[in-house]
Amino acid sequence: MSTIGIDEGDFMRCCDGTFKSAIRFDGFREKGETWWHPFSQLSHVNNYAMVHLWLEARRAGYQGSYADAVAQDPEMCRRFLAPKTADHKPYDGLVNYAYHIDTIKLGRYLRDLGKQRGVRHITDLVTDTAFDESGNITAVSTQENGDIAGDLFIDCTGFRSLLLGKALGEPFRSFNDALFNDNAVAMRVPNPEGKRDIRPYTTCSAQDAGWIWNIPLYRRTGVGHVYSSAHMDREAAEQALRDYVGPAHEGLEANHIPMRIGRSERAWVKNVVSLGLSGGFIEPLESTGIYLVELGLTLLRDHFPTKSSMLPFAKRYNRHMAAYYDEIRDFICMHYCLTDRTDTPYWQDCHNHGAIPDSLQEKLTLWQSRLVSENDLDYTSGVPAFSAVSYNYILAGMNALPNGPLPAEAMHDLGLARAVFEDRAKGIEAIAAQAPDHMDLLDQIHRAG
Template identity: 35%
Template sequence: MGDPVTSITIVGGGTAGWLAACFLRTKCAPKIKITLIESPNVPTVGVGEATVPHMPVTLREMGIDDQEFMRRCNASFKMGVMFNDWNVDRKGRFIRYMNPFASPPRIEGVEAGHYFQAYGAGNRDYIRSFSPLMDLFESWKCPFSLNKQGEDPMPRAGYAYHLDAVKFAGLLAERGRDHGIEHILDDVDDVELDERGFVAALILRETGRHPVQLVLDCTGFRGLVIQKALGEPFDSYADYLGNDRAMALQVPHPDPEKIRAATQSTALGAGWSWAVPLFNRIGTGYVFSSAHRTDDEAAEEFLAHLGDMAPPGAEPRVIPMRVGRSRRAWVKNCIALGLSGGFIEPLESTAIHMIDMGLRWLLQYFPSQDYEDATRDAYNRVSDGMFNEVRDFICLHYRLNNRTDDPYWMDSRTQLKISDRLEHLLDLWRHQLPTPLDVPSAHLFTYNVFTAVLLGKQVYDNGYGEGQLNRSFALPEKPWKAFLRQSAARNRAVLDHKADHRRVLLALRGELRAGMRANTRLGEVDESGAAESALF
């Protein structure tokens, strides 16, 4: 058996590098030295301004105070993702739906989706039939309360954060240095390999040769170690996902007193625009296909979409996107995290979560200095599964669009490749709603999330499927009607009890006006790390 690993070297800072340093310092034995080498000449790239519901767990595990985090990172709450205009209904009107951080209940042992698909819910869509989150979103509220008397009708809530990624990286860097991370500001000019092809040392411009054991490559799109030094191939997803350009802009809130508690994704002519509402601003942009729009055409379309929200003379920053991943995340004694490991368009805010999971998998598959093949292969299997899952879930949104107003949307539906796995699932779901057996190894997107997208897009009302879906169980309408009455009353009670999103943020930042008090603990968190938190 090989000698224990006693040193971890992280190459690159930013969100990926400093999250790795802080998280591993919290979890690893004190005898394991952690060093972060960061170039003073490469600007920090903030990875992701929106997160998924595992993020509160991760912050608490690292001992980061809620109040400090909210204030330092201008963070806000996220209850899910609103999808606007990705599909049209039978009358050709654009559809809005939420992919919420909420699980549907069971009614007499049967999940709500079956009842909704069979009977509908009047003027309520699928999510509103069981959850108050869309009502909270439209009322500028969040899942928390301020000084409200009486029992909370929704004491547990699934939530994530919107955050300023650059400020978040700065907070992590400060905390990492305070907790003993060796921080070296220097450029890596070369990577020295040993006779086996493993990384033996990094050659630093100012401080010279730096010997290493286990290396984490967090150098972003450059892939300085995993791709350039170790030669691991990059597998492009261009055949699956057609968007290859993005443009980004920061805009003020139209009304500074009102902040949405969800990310928004709005379909435009040749892609989609994101809106991530922070406490102090909105981060927005346009992910698009250069095969369908030039940069100038895309900028004109994007600014027209923003309207008065765009600052005068705004010029969005154009960002080329290389969508895909390193074929293997772990090669020899190097593991790639963040953009070094791969990039999938940010439709579902998975970038930070994939870094988080990569670190947790490392703790499960921690090697000796022999870097055993079985350990490395096991890590690569779960990493491969995560990338494929995220890619397939995003492909689902495009394959099931039904827009015909631009060649982009028709090409996205008919010309882009999907995996055999997704093709099989889509064929299956023409006949029945998703079940747990369909996605048994889900890392993030469970069968309930797939159901939310299928019913949110109203695909069964627009020609997808075979009419009445297959089921073995009876589905009487009476229990469903009773449930709808109960859920409507509960949704109203939740809406009344929960607080204005901005006021809660002010309280958590310690900036609420005199005379108002608030409990700054954010409530219960689902420690299982599931992407959904039950509301019932």
């Protein structure tokens, strides 16, 4: 947002925004257990990897979680503290943060901004496509505005994939063997008058055949049940969501969403580039939908073609996007295949997962001996979607830890580890003392417009 000159406060007001410093996972390893994926991280102290210091301290009796040991975010979230103060510069804060936003309002906001900057906006239905002799699309035919010609087309038609999938026939690679969830049902729950406990984090709560998201916005809360249709029908899924919401669900409409999980073999074919759902989708457990759109746009900016450069740019773009989707698939799969739950058929199938991707299985085998290093991640197609610290948050949260230390780890100074974590605890208190209440800061931002 900062890159394209969007004011942070204006953006938050227009999109019903709140701050997001972490994701909390409830019940994914065992019922009743909670772990965090924070957005901040401290990876090294005195050239020692924090994860190794934490493991050594843990073996010596340290009780703190890995997330609490290396990040301030979980404790700030538990106290409902904002990640920044009103005096911070836009897009800067005490800790790293993202946003909870109304995506429909975001779309309208960006549409209006584009029009202000000279973009021509046409609302219409595409009825047909025209091709040249080499198979490139020359124009799309519309119901009300005739033919719209172009040199490069960006397919943003959602799961329908009208240009990449339908017109060009690009094959789709399903991820359903690795990721079982293929449906969602969502509701918009108005916030009660005077609600003050708006969480500065997303909550993902494991259910009998999937999980429920809880995304707190300024004026409402978005909830949705992501589930496997092989383990639960749509009526039961909707009822589970209504039970989760409680009495506030009365009179609210539920929106059922079939999800096409996977990616197109190629995201850029001929002169068509797919972005978002048209090129692929992975369930929103780690909020990667908008992230993948941003990655795609950044890559397209860096590879914006002439006609002569279209083919080599497309080849490189496809390699990058395929790597991102496959990495995120593996990262999401870790939340399921590492579970200890066997209390329902769904969790039994997750626990006894028979289709872990080879790319993930190789890493999990390595990580049985030690936790994740940046050297384990694939940089051949650009910067990985997630850092080594993020992988370690998942492994630690799911208690998938090495059995014993490697020789290099045995050389770590246990006294240093204890001192580091004591200092971290003091540092958290110092930052928390500066942070305002989340709702107080939101009120200040939203009432300023």
